[in-house]
Amino acid sequence: MNYIGIDLGGINTAAALVSEEGEILQTRSVPTPRTPEGVADAIAAHVKALSEGADELAPCIGIGAPGSLDTERGVIEYWSNLNFHEVPLAEMVRSRTGLDAVMENDANCAALGEYVAGAGKGSRSLIVITLGTGIGGGAVLNGxxxxxxxxxxxxxxxxxxxxxxRPCTCGRRGCFETYCSATALIREARKAMAEDPASRMWALAGSPEKLNGKLVFDAAGEGDAAATRVLEEFLDYLGSGVTSLINVFQPEVFCIGGGLAGAGERIMAPVRETVQREAYARDSRQQTRVLRALLGNDAGLIGAAMLPRYRI
Ligand SMILES: [Zn+2]
Known part of the structure; x- marks a missing residue:
């Protein structure tokens, strides 16, 4: 059986034909149309093209979507990016393709993708967090x-x-993403750079505006004091947040994704050390494995395709 997953984003609408094992067989992508009808048409075109190359096609497609969703009715209640209100996308896709459609938050799809075919493959439960503009998360618990x-x-x-x-866009203070998103790391590093004309970050980035997460890691790797201080604080909060989430969910796998995860062991090793030192179950025989996300942007597509199997 083959499955079709859709990843509806603010810029592109991507689609993939996915095997039973969660392997991507074929992908397509078009710029996201600006109207609900256009989006439904684009999805229908994806489905038509991908179904031609499919073996036996599952009778239901999965859609990963942003914004606030009513997943039971398959409705995008509100999506600020395109100013969509009450769009019955699942029904619009059904009427165009004859296939059922289920919809789920894009972060949940990414978590399901990592569970089926990525870092969580073979496990029963995993938590995924994505360090980007903010911090997203998803969970698969007991399958x-x-x-x-x-x-x-x-x-x-x-x-x-x-x-x-620190104040957060949500109105609270001290939220995880005001300390550990890529945005937060870069903001703090720019401040430290501005205050220290001798910082290596000037040589690496040229100006504060050009500083990115990778360059903060690079400067710290070269022994730069300002970058090291910012990074140590970032990793301290990240380790603490990850440990708390592990204490709450006790997942078999805890997976970290997003652009910053590209720093590899420079981010994973300190987080693992904190977890090993501080997790409530640190002396138990079975330990949560803290791993880097493996699938990148493919996770959302694979997870969307697998929705009919794991949600219904
Ligand atoms: Zn917040």
């Missing part, structure tokens, strides 16, 4: 995708990690 009331993923980014700390 089932864990979904929230409003189609949300785990809003781990808005777990308070420093009571009364």
């Amino acid at each position: 089932r995708l864990a979904t929230g009331l409003n189609g949300g993923g785990l809003e781990v980014g808005h777990m308070v990690i420093e009571h009364g700390g």
